[in-house]
Amino acid sequence: MKKMFLIPLALALGATGAAADTLKKVADSNRITLAYREASVPFSYLAGPEKPVGMMVEISEAIAAEVGKVTNKPNLEVRWQAVTSANRIPLLTNGTVDLECGSTTNNSARGKDVQFAINHFYTGTRLLVKKDSGIKNWSDLAGKTVATTTGTTNFQVMRKYNADKNLNMNIVAAKDHGESKLLVESGRAVAFGMDDILLYGLKASDRNPADWDVVGEALQVEPYACMLRKDDPQFHALVNRVIGGMMKDGTFEKLYAKWFTSPIPPRNANLGFPMAPELKENLKVQSDKPAT
Structure with a gap:
């Protein structure tokens, strides 16, 4: 997999219609573009010069694998695009990236522009x-x-x-x-x-x-969730099916232990950050409720 920083303008414009259809877009192009953050440890970050790593990078890869199956694209190309806090929503809505899984807060204001998947973390x-x-x-x-x-x-x-x-x-x-x-x-x-x-x-x-x-005390508790384009029920269902399945079969908890309570690259440091009660509960209820 490689990073991708520019895509053809026609492809970007093609995703801005009244209703998104990410699975068709991916099937037609035989590629999916996943967003990553350069310093959102341990969700999505660069531990070296090229490939991003992190818990949500692994979950993004699992989602891409499922997309390859349902679109009958066994050799689906997975591209990676760096995003920032400021440009992650515009790059998603204009079609430059197809999915952003990292440290993005799920709130009602952003919900006017994008669709959120099941909450995968809670923070303050x-x-x-x-x-x-x-x-x-x-x-x-x-x-x-x-x-x-x-x-x-x-x-x-x-x-x-x-x-x-x-x-x-x-x-x-x-x-x-x-x-x-x-x-x-x-x-x-x-x-x-x-x-x-x-x-x-x-x-x-x-x-x-x-x-x-x-x-310092936490000023508020907010959920993180993956972002995708609005009005795309098929892709939304697929993303939730993958994340929800991981939460149900124990894969999510194993990934959490790998990235939050074990040594991680590049310095083999252990964050020592146990799972919050809110997240433990959401492994069961699988809510996508936004922050107020």
């Missing part, structure tokens, strides 16, 4: 700080510069909390999670507010994990 906004910063909670950030990533729900949550609590934080939005962390590392910000699991992943991937802490 917390803070990544240098261990010697003295910052333990949000109240310690009054009047200070705080980083987050543009195009994320965290940015809106933090802005509201800042206004509600009159903290007078200067919230700076970087283009991606790596740049947000760099703002803290370089001293241009004192903390990085983001989904707690992503912060644990960034900490574990650092050359000196012991220099960092994840602190």
